[in-house]
């Protein structure tokens with residue numbers, strides 16, 4: 001059984017969470033998770049605020065060059081732009097997502113898209129399962145793994161689950177590429193019933 005330790009390097013937040021901070025305008029930050037196990041260090045969604053990530057890595061005593069794989073759940077800049085800091089890692093992106101964005105690569109990120117490696121496989125590494133969670137973007141994915149020791153099933157949902165209240169209310173982001181599909185995906189995640197959910201823009205909560 002391949003299990004992994006995880007370290008939530010950055011806890012995400014929404015610019016506005018209509019349930020909790022409806023009148024605020026915060027910097028939009030995605031959750032960044034480091035997975036370790038079986039000789040691998042895998043970073044899920046490096047985010048886009050450099051200082052935040054570099055400080056968190058330092059705190060975790062991890063050098064950027066220690067990271068073997070960076071996996072990006074979907075191609076929104078707030079989830080991938082820090083990837084430039086990991087030139088020696090493999091930059092994996094779901095193949096469907098890469099195909100869907102081919103014609104609309106932001107000019108400032110062309111260098112990044114040139115280095116993305118499409119992944120079709122069902123796993124990033126043994127025991128790191130890619131779960132299709134479309135709707136927010138059409139090729140959006142989440143990552144499911146078992147936590148070392150506890151054996152708990154942890155879902156790094158990314159933007160399939162924005163925040164705790166959005167999950168509870170079956171609410172999706174208004175700019176989702178397909179809102180109906182995104183709502184169905186929340187129901188799929190509920191059926192999957194992970195022990196812990198790491199949402200895209202909130203603290204983890206029990207699934």
Ligand SMILES: [Zn+2]
Nearest residue numbers: 074076136159
């Ligand atoms: Zn997104």
